[in-house]
Amino acid sequence: MAKKKEQKKDEKKQKAKASESGKVAVNEHGQLIERLNYALALEFAATIQYMNQQCVVKGHDRQDYAPFFAASSSEAHLHAQNLGNKIVALGGTPTIVPAPVRYTEKLGEMLQFDLEMEREALNAYINAWEAAEGNRPLRFWLENIIQEEQLHVDELAKLTADHA
Ligand SMILES: [Fe+2]
Numbered sequence: 529m530a531k532k533k534e535q536k537k538d539e540k541k542q543k544a545k546a547s548e549s550g551k552v553a554v555n556e557h558g559q560l561i562e563r564l565n566y567a568l569a570l571e572f573a574a575t576i577q578y579m580n581q582q583c584v585v586k587g588h589d590r591q592d593y594a595p596f597f598a599a600s601s602s603e604a605h606l607h608a609q610n611l612g613n614k615i616v617a618l619g620g621t622p623t624i625v626p627a628p629v630r631y632t633e634k635l636g637e638m639l640q641f642d643l644e645m646e647r648e649a650l651n652a653y654i655n656a657w658e659a660a661e662g663n664r665p666l667r668f669w670l671e672n673i674i675q676e677e678q679l680h681v682d683e684l685a686k687l688t689a690d691h692a
Contacts (some may be wrong), residue, residue, distance in 0.1 A: 560659040560666075561620035567652040568611045572626035574604035574645055580631065581638045589635050600642070600680070607673060614669070636688070643684035650677040 578601035585593045612622040627648075630641040653674045660666045 557618050557620060560656060560663075561615060561618060563652065563656040563659050564611060564615050564618075565620070565623045566627075567649060567656055568608055568615065569623050569625060569627040570645065570649040570652055571604050571608035571611060572623075573629045574642075574649065575601050575608060576626060577629045577641065577645060578604060580629070581642075584631075584633055585635060585638065586633070593635060593638075597638075603676075603680075607676075610673075614666075618666075639684060639688045643681065643688050646677060646680045646684055650674065650681055653677055 578597045582594050582597035582601060585597065615622040627645075630645075632638055632641065653670055657667055657670045657674065660670060
């Protein structure tokens with residue numbers, strides 16, 4: 529009896545430690561949850577990064593880019609919300625720790641940072657898709673998001689392209 533209590537205590541401690549470090553407990557979907565959580569951390573980071581850029585962008589570019597950054601932040605927020613709900617539905621624990629966010633006041637660098645983040649997110653979703661073998665509804669769900677992420681990457685690649 530005492531042993532069981534002790535074991536439960538240990539489990540609780542481990543869980544607390546895991547959430548502190550941003551890692552999450554692994555269940556039978558282990559790798560899949562881990563990969564979805566990495567995508568979630570990136571969506572959190574994208575939400576913050578775009579929102580910050582919406583605040584920071586200045587000069588003539590502000591008129592064009594502030595709405596773009598605001599819309600991108602909202603989209604990342606929505607993706608994060610959907611992902612968190614999906615992780616819980618699969619029996620996992622959604623992370624609360626964002627991936628690293630980068631700051632700059634130069635528009636060109638902002639777009640470059642965003643492109644790199646979107647590419648990372650696209651890869652994270654593709655990796656999650658690979659781990660979702662045998663779960664066709666989840667794969668279809670991920671494919672829709674992958675399509676949207678790919679559009680973002682394409683758009684940012686055009687925005688950061690050299691005009692020369
Ligand atoms: Fe996204």
